[in-house]
Amino acid sequence: MKLNQILLPLLLVVVGNLACKTDTPMAEDKPIKLDSTSLDNSPLTDRSSNRLRIRIGSNTFSATLLSNATVTAFKAKLPITLFMKELNRNEKFADLPSSLPTNAANPDTIQMGDLMLYGTNTLVLFYETVRTSYSYTKLGRIDNPTALAAALGSGNITVTLEMEL
Template sequence: MFVLTALMACNTDAASPAQNTGIDQQEDAVDSTPTTRIIVRVGSQTFTASLADNATAKAFKARLPLVISMAELNGNEKYYNFSSSLPSNPATAGRVAAGDLMLYNANTLVLFYEAFNTSYRYTRIGKIDDVSGLVAALGSGNVTVSFTLEQ
C-alpha cells in the first residue's frame, strides 16, 4: 500500500509542474512577442493598426502590401472578399469595436468603423490604434484601402 501511495503522489506531483510550466511559457511567449504594426491608408488619412499574434494575422501580413476596394455593409463596416482563404479560428465576438480588423468565414476581411453587439463569429486580425477620423475617412460608400507594414 505504501508503494502504491508513493507512486500516485509522484505521478500527481510530476503532472502539476509540467502543466503549469507549459501555461507559464505560453503566457510569457505572448507577453514578450513584439506587436506587429501596419499602416492603413484611406484616401489622405493614415491610421496605425496593431496585428494580433495568431495564424490569421500572420497570413494577412504575408499578403502585404495590399491595396483593395472595400465595400460598404450595414452602415458599420467595410469588407473585402479574398480569392483564397486565410487560416481562421472564429469565435463569437459579442461586442465589436470601431477599428476592429477581423476575418469573417475564412476569406472576408472586415474593417469595422462603428461599435455594436453581435452574435457573429470572427477571427481577430488586429485593431486600429486610434480611430479618430476613421468614420469620416471611410465614408458611406465603397472605398480603396491600402495596408502596408510599418517601417
C-alpha cells in the same frame, strides 16, 4: 534582557547572510530564454513586426496586429490594395484573393477600429461599435480610430494595407 539575547543573534545571522551575497550571478540566477514560437498568442511579443499601416485616401491609420496563425498568413499577402464595400453603416468589407486559417469566435461586441476576418477570406474593418451574433477571427485593431468613420465615408472605398517599417 532575554529579548536582546534572542534578537542580537538573529540580527547577526541576517547581516551575515547579506554580507555573503555576491554580485556574480549564480547558475540559478541566469535569465530563462523562451522559444519565440511559444509566444505566438501573447500580446507582449515584438510589436514592431505587428504594426500595420492603413491608407484611406489622404488619411493614414496605424493598427496593431495580434500574433497568431491568421495574422501570419495575412501579413504574407501585404501590401495589398482592396476595394472595400459598405455594409450596415458600420463596416467595410472585401474578399481577399485566397483563404486564411481561422479561429473564429463570437466577440458579442465589436469595437470601432477592429480589423476582423469573416469566414476564411473576407476582411472586415469596423468603423462603429456594434453588437453581433456572427463569429470572426480577430486580426487586430486601429490604435486611434476616432477619425475612421469620417475617412471611410458612407460608400465603397479603396483601402491600402501594408506593414509599417
